[in-house]
Amino acid sequence: xxxxxxxxxxxxxxxxxxxxxxxxxxxxxxxxxxxxxxxxxxxxxxxxxxxxxxxxxxxxxxxxxxxxxxxxxxxxxxxxxxxxxxxxxxxxxxxxxxxxxxxxxxxxxxxxxxxxxxxxxxxxxxxxxxxxxxxxxxxxxxxxxxxxxxxxxxxxxxxxxxxxxxxxxxxxxxxxxxxxxxxxxxxxxxxxxxxxxxxxxxxxxxxxxxxxxxxxxxxxxxxxxxxxxxxxxxxxxxxxxxxxxxxxxxxxxxxxxxxxxxxxxxxxxxxxxxxxxxxxxxxxxxxxxxxxxxxxxxxxxxxxxxxxxxxxxxxxxxxxxxxxxxxxxxxxxxxxxxxxxxxxxxxxxxxxxxxxxxxxxxxx
Ligand SMILES: [Fe+2]
Numbered sequence: 001x002x003x004x005x006x007x008x009x010x011x012x013x014x015x016x017x018x019x020x021x022x023x024x025x026x027x028x029x030x031x032x033x034x035x036x037x038x039x040x041x042x043x044x045x046x047x048x049x050x051x052x053x054x055x056x057x058x059x060x061x062x063x064x065x066x067x068x069x070x071x072x073x074x075x076x077x078x079x080x081x082x083x084x085x086x087x088x089x090x091x092x093x094x095x096x097x098x099x100x101x102x103x104x105x106x107x108x109x110x111x112x113x114x115x116x117x118x119x120x121x122x123x124x125x126x127x128x129x130x131x132x133x134x135x136x137x138x139x140x141x142x143x144x145x146x147x148x149x150x151x152x153x154x155x156x157x158x159x160x161x162x163x164x165x166x167x168x169x170x171x172x173x174x175x176x177x178x179x180x181x182x183x184x185x186x187x188x189x190x191x192x193x194x195x196x197x198x199x200x201x202x203x204x205x206x207x208x209x210x211x212x213x214x215x216x217x218x219x220x221x222x223x224x225x226x227x228x229x230x231x232x233x234x235x236x237x238x239x240x241x242x243x244x245x246x247x248x249x250x251x252x253x254x255x256x257x258x259x260x261x262x263x264x265x266x267x268x269x270x271x272x273x274x275x276x277x278x279x280x281x282x283x284x285x286x287x288x289x290x291x292x293x294x295x296x297x298x299x300x301x302x303x304x305x306x307x308x309x310x311x312x313x314x315x316x317x318x319x320x321x322x323x324x325x326x327x328x329x330x331x332x333x334x335x336x337x338x339x340x341x342x343x344x345x346x347x348x349x350x351x352x353x354x355x356x357x358x359x360x361x362x363x364x
Contacts, residue, residue, distance in 0.1 A: 001016065001017040001067070001068035001069060001086050002014055002015070002016060002017070002064050002068040002069075002070075002071055002086045002089070003015045003016060003017045003019075003068060004064070005062055005064060005071065007059050007062055008023070010025060010026050010027075010056065011023045011024055011025045011026055012024055012026065012029065012059060012062060012071075012073075014071065014089055016086065016089075016090060017068060020090075020093065022089070022093045022094070024089065024092075026056075026057050026058065026059060027053065027055050027056075027057055029073065029084065030048075030053055030057050030075055030077075031046075031048060031050050031053065032084075032092075033048065033075070033078075033082040034082075034083075034084075034088075035080065035082045035083070037078070037080065038082070053077070054076075054077065057075060057076055057077060058075075058076045059073055059074070059075065059076070060074040060075065060076050061073070061074040061081075062074070065083070068086060069085065069086050069087075070083050070084065070085050070086065071083070071084045071085075071086070071089065072084075102136070102137055102363070102364060103136075103137060103139075103226065104137045104138055105224055105226050105227040105230055106138060106224050106227055107224075107227060107311055107312055108310065108311060108312060108313055108314050109311075111138070111314045114134065115134060115138065115140065115141050115142055116141075116142050116143075116144055117130075117131045117134075117141060117142070117143050117144070118143070118144050118145045119143050119144065119145045119146045119147075119152070119323075120145065122143065122159075128159060129361050131143070132160075132357065132358060132361055132363065133361075133363055135325060135327070136358050136363045136364070138224075139222075139224060139226070139326060139327040139330040139331040140222050140324065140325065140326035140327065140331050141324075141325055141326075142316070142318075142322055142323065142324055142325075143156065143322070143323040143325065144321060144322050144323075145321055146209060146321045146322070146323050147321070148209065148210070148211040148212070148320050148321055148345075149211070149345070150171045150173065150345050152209060152323065152345075153171055153207050153209050153323070153345050153346060153347050154171055154347070156207060156323065156325070157171075157207060157347050157349055160205065160349055160353065160354055160357050161349045161350060161353025161354060161356065161357060162349070162350075162353060163347045163348070163349070164203055164347065164348040164349055164350050166196075166199075166203070166348060167252075167254075167255045167257055167259070168255075170347060171345065171346075171347045172345065172346055172347065173211070173343065173344070173345045174343070174344045174345075174346075175212075175341070175342070175343040175344075176338075176341065176342050176343075187218070187335075187337060187338050187339075187342075188337050189334065189335065189336050189337045190221075190334045190335040191280065191304070191307075191308060191334050192221055192223045192278075192307040192308065192313070192332035192333060192334040193278055193279040193280065193281060193282075193332055193333065193334065194225070194276060194277050194278055194279055194328050194329070194331075194332055194333075195279070195328050195333075195348075196250075196252075196328070197248070197249075197250030197261065197263075197277045197278070197279040197282050197283070198249075198250035198251050198252040198259040198260055198261050198282055199250075199259060199261050200261045201350070201351070202275075202277065202328055202329065202351075203328050203348035203349065203350065203351070204327065204328060204329060204348075204349055204350050204351025204352070204353070204354040204355070205325060205326065205327060205328060205348065205349040205351075205354050206325070206326055206328050206333070206346065206347075206348055206349075207323060207324070207325045207346050207347050207348075207349070208220070208318070208323065208324045208325075208344055208345075208346045209322070209323040209324075209344065209345045209346060210318035210319060210320050210321070210322050210323070210342070210343075210344055211320060211343040211344060211345055212320055212341060212342065212343035213317070213318070213319060213320055213340075213341070213342055213343075214340050214341045214342075215338045215339060215340025215341055215342050216338060216339050216340055217317075217336050217337050217338035217339065218317060218335055218336055218337070218338030218340075218342055219315040219316055219317050219335065219336040220315070220316055220317070220318050220324050220333065220334075220335055221313050221314070221315050221332075221333060221334035221335060221336065222313070222314040222315075222316075222324075222326060222331055222332075222333060223307045223312050223313055223314070223331065223332040223333075223334075224312065224330065224331060225276030225278070225307075225330050225331060225332050226273060226276065226330050227312065228276070228303065228306050228307055228312060228332075229243075229266050229273050229276060231306060232299075232302060232303065232306070236299075236302060238295075239295070239298065239299045239302055240266065242292070242295055242296065242299055243264060243265040243266045243299050243303070244264050244265070244266040244267070244268050244273075245264055246264060246265075246288060246292070246296055247262040247263055247264055247286075248262060248263070248264065248265060248277070248283060248286070249261070249262035249283065249284045249285075249286050250262070250277075250279055250282040250283060250284065251282060251283075251284035252282060260284070262286075263275070263277055264277070265277060265278050265299070265303065274329070275329040275330075276329065276330055276332070277329075278303065278307075278332060280300070280304070307332055313334075315336065318344075327354070328348075328351075329351055
């Protein structure tokens, strides 16, 4: 709620009832007028021809309305007043930093049984919302009692967004079929990583359904990359700063394509962490000066030590009918070594579609 206002030369100072004071430049407010003349309510699109506005536009009159719930402004170039809600103004204060507000950063010991949801439980609206909330807060969940086929993956993907097409196709199946009795063949441990560091828009979610398991080992590994970032920031600020600035390239060659992209291990937006990217397998060559090079390798060592420590790794052998779903912008995934047969199905979902579903469900 708005407590009081002060008109300044090219801005208006708004004091909120929680004592926060903020200056809103006139031209910004005028550009964000959401009255009928300037805003299309049906399409949520701006009607204002912004470039034609006078950058030095002035306020003729400003009033606090409805006990501080609105600010009403009469602009020098308009006949009607424009209303701005206190909520809208507060949502746009410069220091607001709430993208990660509801996230629960975790270590292994923090993960409880409530990450498991039965497939049937999440079919109705309320069950689905509870599942989505957990997935949003923790970054991963396991759905149990699934039918072990591609259709299950597709049905779930379509409840969130849609199946992402990539060079690997949309829905995929993967089978590692070595005869346990005849072979000592071992699938080596896959160390925690994020997928598609070579893509400018890495997949947001990954779904992995276990369809068959006649093997030993092969635990799925989950690590909260945001928690690792927090630990490094608190204990090694200089390494954190480096990891949020140095753009690390990833590269994929195969299937008739050469894909390359680069971004920092910790990608920040307005000082807030929005994405963790780390894939030592796919990292390609890049040069930085010598001192930074040494520091970069120290950072990688620190990061790899943490993501491979028991304290931060949740491990679980997926049984047939269990589907692991995780946020690839936050959670590093890996897989323990195994011998035997393991058949998996899965797909990716775009981050923007996951976010959209979360917004529609009122999660942020
Ligand atoms: Fe992967």
